[in-house]
Amino acid sequence: MYTASILRxxxxxxxxxxxxxxxxxxxxxxxxxxxxxxxSVEPVMSALKEAIFSTARDSELVIVLGGTGLLREDIATEAVLSIIDKRAQGLEISMVHNALKKNHEFSLYRCAAGTILNSVVLSVPGQKDAVEWYLEPVLNTIKTLLDKWRRTQYDADETHG
Incomplete structure (x- = not known):
């Protein structure tokens, strides 16, 4: 079982x-x-960044729903990109590619993916149709990464323990 958190x-x-x-x-x-x-988090940059970072310490996957459009208050993508350790552009491309196959209107939305410590953070549109289209193509890939991180941590614990 893997742990996830949702920030709306x-x-x-x-x-x-x-x-x-x-x-x-x-x-x-x-x-x-x-x-x-x-x-649920207000669309205020400092509050959103703090919620993402603190949640990433307790979950292997953090999903940030909403705030990905092109309006002034749509800041989720910027919040994620400003605090991640490593950007996962392949995950972003996979999510966008799948969503655009379903509905070309999703070209008006943005997403972000990356890591904070040993947690994966995804920012995706919060519309009901979008959630499935953005998440499903990447969740198995994310599980593979989490398994590698777990094995690496286990090996490190065995070496030092």
């Missing part, structure tokens, strides 16, 4: 956030992730 960026004009969070939980469960925590 509060956006004006979107009433589907509870449905989207539940859908995200179901998708994660289908891929063997247990949701450790979920919270």
């Amino acid at each position: 960026v509060l956006e004006s004009g979107y009433d589907e956030s509870n449905y989207t969070i539940e859908l995200c939980k179901r998708i994660l469960a289908k891929f063997g992730f247990e949701v450790y925590t979920q919270e």
